[in-house]
Amino acid sequence: MRKTFLGEPIYSECVGCGIVKGEFSVPGGLICETENFALHLDPEVPIEYFFIIGAKRHVRYIHELTENEAAELAAVLRKARLVLLELNSSVEFTVIAEERSRHLHVWLFPRLPWMDGYEDSLTSIRKIMLAAKKMYLSKEQRNKILGIAAKAAELFGKV
Numbered sequence: 001m002r003k004t005f006l007g008e009p010i011y012s013e014c015v016g017c018g019i020v021k022g023e024f025s026v027p028g029g030l031i032c033e034t035e036n037f038a039l040h041l042d043p044e045v046p047i048e049y050f051f052i053i054g055a056k057r058h059v060r061y062i063h064e065l066t067e068n069e070a071a072e073l074a075a076v077l078r079k080a081r082l083v084l085l086e087l088n089s090s091v092e093f094t095v096i097a098e099e100r101s102r103h104l105h106v107w108l109f110p111r112l113p114w115m116d117g118y119e120d121s122l123t124s125i126r127k128i129m130l131a132a133k134k135m136y137l138s139k140e141q142r143n144k145i146l147g148i149a150a151k152a153a154e155l156f157g158k159v
């Protein structure tokens with residue numbers, strides 16, 4: 001069974017819909033919500049600064065978005081990146097929207113010092129995510145990740 005990194009089971013058929021409908025609590029809550037998108041942490045993968053922008057509507061492809069939704073997504077993406085810059089200016093991100101996933105979401109995936117053992121390339125990202133899921137999550141580490149989400153929520157309206 002799928003679980004959030006805080007241990008809550010995820011029963012939702014679609015994780016993206018489950019997050020926006022509040023079927024389970026995404027760790028750190030919704031960092032920001034616009035009319036059509038929500039910014040949040042990955043519910044299952046505890047990595048600092050790893051943010052996800054999810055569509056509220058169940059769509060799979062970017063081309064299914066209306067022009068207004070697409071413009072809104074770009075604006076949220078830019079703002080999320082500005083917030084991340086404010087939180088830690090030394091981290092670089094890989095931005096990914098994987099269409100194999102059933103529900104449109106965009107990853108802002110950070111490259112952090114602890115990932116140095118993994119090649120700095122797209123192919124390493126899944127491996128890093130899997131390693132982060134399996135790694136023992138200390139209370140300090142967990143609080144750090146949740147603290148980043150809280151700080152980001154505060155900053156979002158200000159950048």
Ligand SMILES: [Zn+2]
Pocket residue numbers: 014015016017018057058059102103
């Ligand atoms: Zn969905």
